[in-house]
Amino acid sequence: MKKDVGVLRDNEKKLVRFIIGLTLLVIFSYFLNFVWESFHSVFLFNLPNFNLREYVLLMNHVSSVDALMILGIYIITAFMLKDYLWINKLNNKKIWIFGGLCFAFALWVEYRGVFLLHKWSYSPLMPTIFGFGLSPIIQLFTTGLIAIFIVKKIVFR
Numbered sequence: 437m438k439k440d441v442g443v444l445r446d447n448e449k450k451l452v453r454f455i456i457g458l459t460l461l462v463i464f465s466y467f468l469n470f471v472w473e474s475f476h477s478v479f480l481f482n483l484p485n486f487n488l489r490e491y492v493l494l495m496n497h498v499s500s501v502d503a504l505m506i507l508g509i510y511i512i513t514a515f516m517l518k519d520y521l522w523i524n525k526l527n528n529k530k531i532w533i534f535g536g537l538c539f540a541f542a543l544w545v546e547y548r549g550v551f552l553l554h555k556w557s558y559s560p561l562m563p564t565i566f567g568f569g570l571s572p573i574i575q576l577f578t579t580g581l582i583a584i585f586i587v588k589k590i591v592f593r
Contacts, residue, residue, distance in 0.1 A: 454520055457591045461510060462503050464583040469502035470495055472579055476571045480562040505545075506580040509537045523588045531581070538577040546572055 473495050477483060486494065513534045514520040522530050546568050549555040563570040 450521060453591050457521070457523065457587050458507065458510070460587045460590060461583055462507050464586050465503035465506040465579060466499050468579040468582055469506075469575070470499040472571075472575050473498050473502070476575075480559055480569065480571050482557045482559050502576065502579065505541050505576060506538075506583060509534060509541060509576070509580065510584070512537055523584050524592045526584075526588065534580065534584070535577050538580050539573065542573050542576045543568060 477495070477498075483491075483494075510523075513530070514522055516533055517530060550557065550569075551567070558564065558569050565573070
């Protein structure tokens with residue numbers, strides 16, 4: 437009987453770490469993406485003339501979407517690895533899976549936004565590869581990995 441209680445406590449601890457980890461992942465992803473979006477949008481995108489309130493609302497919206505995409509990519513990676521606490525023991529395989537998904541999501545978002553829906557366009561200062569903006573393509577991977585490393589340090593110290 438004691439063994440069952442110990443296993444239950446271990447599972448409860450894992451679940452708490454999972455929930456805390458996901459919450460922190462969204463929070464850190466949001467803030468990292470808010471900073472990234474705020475800097476690159478000013479110089480690398482053709483934005484209409486916004487007042488400060490409209491600009492902050494736009495940065496809030498796109499950063500929230502980015503944070504939710506990183507959360508989704510984390511969960512997809514967890515399903516692929518069959519390990520919902522995969523950041524506990526990071527290795528190259530896990531980073532490659534997560535990073536590959538980040539690049540795939542970023543390419544789809546850019547393709548859809550720029551080429552299909554024409555929601556935004558790049559300024560002449562944006563470096564591009566095959567018509568895709570370099571900054572948004574590396575953004576999810578970079579901010580996602582930084583957020584994962586921060587969460588790992590906090591949750592699994």
